[in-house]
Structure formats: C-alpha cells, structure tokens
Amino acid sequence: MNPLPFIVAAYAVIVGGLGAYVVLLWRRLARARAELDQAAPSADPPRDDG
C-alpha cells in the first residue's frame, strides 16, 4: 500500500494542529487581556459625585 497519503495526513494534522492551537491561544490571550483592561477600572472604587 502506498503510504504517501497517510504520511501527508499524519504531518498535516499534527503540524497544522499545532499551528491552529498556537493561533487559538493567541486569540484567547488577546481577548482575555482586553477583558482585563475593561474589567480592571470597574474594580476600582466607583466615583462618588455626591
């Protein structure tokens, strides 16, 4: 049996999967950091305008 398709499938999924996971991590990290920037001010004391 010609192993070529299987070699391609193995490498494509693993290398591609790693790449996809890295991109996913970056995006989740960016979103979480944006959320933090947004949330941090609200944790500060609310202004008392009297």
Place this chain on the structure above:
Amino acid sequence: MTRDVAVALALARKDALAELRGRVATGTTLFFGAIVLLLFGFALGPDARRLQEAAPGLLWLAIVFAGLLAVGRLHEAETEDGALEQLALYPVSRHALYAGKALAGFAAMLVLGGVLLPIVALLYRVDVLAAVLPLAATLVLGAAGFAAVVTCYAALTVRMRSRELLLPLLVLPVVAPLLLAAVKATVASLAGDPLGELGAWLALLAAFAALMLIAGAVTYRFALDD
C-alpha cells in the same frame, strides 16, 4: 488511631444499616445488574458457546455499571437531608471518613458480585462452582479497587448537578485496568488457570487497590471539603 477505626466502622455500619432498612440502592442496583446481564445475552444471540466465552467480560461490565450506581449512591444518600454537611463538621480525620465510606462501598460491591456471579452462572451456563476460590479472590480485590476509586470520585461529584453523568465519565477510564485484570483473572479462574497467569492478574488487582486506596485517603479531604 483507634478513634479513626471506630469512626470508620461506625460510618460503614450506619451505611449498611440504612441500606438494609431502606433497601433502595441494593435492590435497585442488583436488579439493574441482572437486567444488564440479560440484555447482554440478547445482544450476543442465543449461541451458548459465545455466551460462555463472553461471560467473564459481561459479568465485570455488569458489576462495574451497577457498582457505579451502588457506590455513588452511598454519597448521594448523605445529601438527602444535609447529612454530608454534618459529617464534614464532626471533628474526625478525613482518612477515617474515607475508610468508612470505602468500606461500605466495598461491602456493597461484594454483595453485588456475590449475586451477579450466580446469575451469570445460570444465564450463561458457566460452571463457577469449580473455581469458587480464585473467583472470590478476584471479586474481593476487584471490589476493593473499585470502591477505592468510586468513593473518592463520588465525594468529588456529589454536589454537582450533572453528577450522574460525570461520575461514570470520570471513573470508567480510571478503572479500565481493573476491568481488564478482573476479566482476565476470571477467565483464568474458570479455565483452571492453564497458563499460570492468575497470580499476576490478582497481583495487578491488589496493586491497583492498594495504590488507589492510598491516593483516595490522601485526596479525600480535598474532594469532600470544597
């Protein structure tokens, strides 16, 4: 130490008493196990030889499925009237609580195995009488390991809404080696141990039980107290 033993025994005795009086869990899980065995028979077809060959595997699958319900139930019963909370409040070591609960679970597993084994013998025409001793050893070691894992995980999931689903999901992969070893030991027992491998499987079951009992005793307090 003696106090820990007294606490563990009191807890196990309380569970046994409640079970004997209530008969909810025992009766239901035994019936469930029997039904599972019957349905396996249907699924595999009427071929007597095939059923005989599959009997050890089916027996242990039934024990594992029914055992999950039976041992999980011991923790669930504690939540019915907030008893788990009182249990957590007693000034007793968490090791003792774990030992008590695991002991009760072990007893429940023994009853389960003791009833399902004759059912398998009858339904699948397996001669269990010739191999009573090795089968009993397999059952005892398997029950101990199983109770050790499920007791710990039941404390972990008992307060969660999706516990009925989560408990099997977490436990089944963990007990995979136990299932494997118990089935192999049962096969070897029934065949009169022609390859002389029974001892190795029993040793594996014992190692599993010992390791999981230690792990359970150490981590139970983190599973119990949030």
Place this chain on the structure above:
Amino acid sequence: MPPTTIYVAPPRRALEAPSAAVARDLARLFGRSAALAGVSLEVEPGRCVALLGPNGAGKTTLLRVLATLLRPTYGTAFVDGLDVTTHAGQVRERVAFLSHAAGLYADLTARENLAFAATMLGLDPVDARQRVPEVLEAVGLSAAADRRVAAFSAGMRRRLALGRTILGRPSVVLLDEPHAALDADGMELVARLLAAWREVGVTTLVASHQADRLADVIDGSVTLERGLVTDITGTGVRVPSEPLAVPVGERVALHAAEARS
C-alpha cells in the same frame, strides 16, 4: 409539663482567645452575587447573640463560614482565635452547628441517629449509652426514640437535630433558625437550651428573623442586611477593636459607638 431546666454539659474546652468568634471583612460570593459583602464583628465568650435580618441578608452564610462549611472569598473568620480556613479541624472540635437541614438519616431511628453522632463526636461508648437517652428526654423525644426518623414530622426532626448539638460538648453553638417548624413547646425548648448554654459558658450565635422570640434570652444582637452589618445592639458583640484592612463604613462604626455607650 416539660421540666424548666435542662442539663447541658459544659464545654469540653474553655475558650482561650478573648473572643469566641471574630469576622473581619468577611465576604463570600456565590458566582457574581455577594452573600456577605464585608462583615466585621466580634462575639464575646459565653454570650448569647442574635443574628437578625431579613431572608437573604447573609445570616446563614455567616454561620456556615464560622462552622468551616464555607470558605470565605475575602476576609477572615476565627473561632476561639483559630482561623476557620487554616485550622478547620480544631474549629470543628469547638463548634456545633444546627443547619436548616436536620442532617439526619431517615432509615435510622432517633436513638441510632444520636448514637452515630456520639461516635463521630468522640464520646466514650459507655458515656454515649447514658447520654443518648438523656438527650432524647431533654428534647422530648423519649417516646419516639425507637421510631425511624422517616416517620418524624419536621418539628420532631428539628428537636432531634437540636439534641445532637447538646450531645457533644461544644464551646460555640451556631443555630440557624432554630425556631423553624417548632410548636410552642419546641420554642420553649430552644429558650431553655439557650439559657442552659449560657449557664455553662457556651457561646451561642442564633440566626433568626423573629427577633421577638429571642428578646428574653439574648445579650446582644447583630443585624445584617444585604450582606453587611447594619446594626449592633446590646452587649456581647461589637465591631472588632483592631484596625481593619477594609473599613466597613462609618454607619457600622456609629452603631457600634451607640452600642457601647
């Protein structure tokens, strides 16, 4: 006619710290909602203090934190000077907690339930055999001692659960709505228990939304609203004397000043 006095064993250990219970900026969140939003109070040993306030004020949460059942999200809580999160085991040796749920086993009889609790509380088996009937008598359940709890009414369960709190020898008793489901006799029982505990120097903290029921027996009271202390009256309870990491607000300080004067 029930007896007018009730025997309660003195605490196994006398309190060593100057306060029986202390909460400092105690906050507990469930998800995003704050059941306690920063409670600070200090209960003197041997006092009977009421915890008042409407439903959802945080009374139960406060008691559960003190009983080591709930971890505080922020702040600290101490019983007899012991931190409830780091010294939970030692706190449990000193505390008895009556929860909303009775925590009883329905398939066991009243006597078996108490006998089990006695073992778990560390009573000597010989003592337990003597003490269990005494307690059943005290809470008025002698006649029902050998009936299964499954057949009990809510009031009877409550009595049995109350009995469990005098079975051990706690130094601090936390009661969450002890009057719930009780009849007139039962209420009388609670009152006599509270008096007996004070007699032997046990500190009691009673959560209730019926202040009038407790008026005769309590030394002081704390009112919680929406997770904050809004009022402190009488003696035996005050805002902690040491400076706080998070000030609770002048309003509480003001009430505390009133309470002291």
Place this chain on the structure above:
Amino acid sequence: MTEVLTRVLGWAGLLAVAAATAYALFGVPADLNQGDAQRIMYVHVPAAWLAYLSFGVTALGGIGWLWKRDLRFDWLALAGAEIGVMFTFFTLWAGAMWGRPVWGVFYQWEDPRILSTTILLALYIGYLLLRRLTDDPVRRANRAAVVGIVAALDIPITHFSVEWWRGLHQGPTIGSPERVLDPAAPGQFVLTLLAMLAAFTIAWAYLVVRRYQLAAVQARVDEAARRGSLAAARAAAEGGVPRVVTE
C-alpha cells in the same frame, strides 16, 4: 522580559519544528523494512513523549496546589492537561496513519500502546470536563488536583495491564514503534528522531508558557469581576451611596 523570552522560545520552536520536519520528510532515507511509512514515527514518538510530559506537569501541578495552596500550580496543571490531550490525540492519529499502511488497520487491538493511549485520552478529557463545571477557582483547583493525581497513578497500571493483556508470554510485536530507537537502527534514523523530539519539546514549552499565561490573565479577569460585584453589592447595600473599597 518574560514576554521577550517567551517570544524567543516561540521562534525557536517554530524554526526547530520546521527544520526537523523538513529533514524527517525529505532528508532522511526511507527505512528498509517499512519504507516511507517509517517517517510517521518521527512525529508519533515525540507526540507520545510530550503527552506523558504534559500529564506529568498536570500531576505535579496538582500536588503543588494541594501542598502550597498557590493557584499558579493549578494554572500549570490546566496547561499540562489541555496540551496533553492535544498531543495524545496526535499520538493516536499518527499511530493510526502508520498502522494502516504497515499493519493494514487503523486501530490495532493487539497493540498495547494504542489501547493505553486511548484510555489516557479519556482520562484527561474527563479532567478538562470536570474543570469546566465550576467557576470557583479554589474548588476547581481542589477537584482538578484530585483527578489529576489519580489519573497519573492510573497511567502505569493501565500500561502494565494492557501490556500483559496482549499476552503475558508473547514477545514484542514485529514492526513496533521501538524500531526507530533500536540500537541496531542506522544512526541517521536515531538522529532524526532525536532532532524531532528536541524540536517538538521546544514548541511544547512555548505552548505551556502561553497556556499558563492565558490561565493567569483569565484568573485576573475573574478576580476583577468578583471585586467589581462585591463593590456593587456594597454600594447597593449602603443605600445607594457608593463606598470606597480600599485594598
């Protein structure tokens, strides 16, 4: 500083994986027995190694949390489990891709490793599921640590049981994955495998760092939200007059 180091690690991982992969695919000659299919081993073995390494991190993170009560250990445990599940899947995938041309089947029940790896995958998917079911950080860390430790203890037992299950008295399967690490194998094969192992391990380290950072930022977001709702609850309880919450 940390960010610079992390980026360096990321670039190093990328370059190393690219170079080693190119060599494994086009540089090294084909195996005499197994032909080109052998090239799959160069990703299969590193994936398996990193899966085990990840779950080791998860177990150590769990122990660290229970011991030191420092949530950073829990973040590390989470990073290990998530990345470990991915590499376990890669291991199975590469194994299946190798098995089809060499053994003729995708899933070889007689091979102990495939079975124990499948069980491993199930163990840690359960771990990740459990983590999703609570958002209280301490409770989640406690529960996860228990499961992470029990799962790690289960790995060697599973390994032995499955190994024996295949046949207590049977020799190793012909054409098993050890072939590339066989001392008799040509040095070039061994070197290629070692290069792939090193390259993937660098990439793995980068992933762990980033996943840990994500957990750290998310924990801070949660903490900010908790502080926010606490401040809001106080403001509401104080009759609408906002109170200053100081640290």
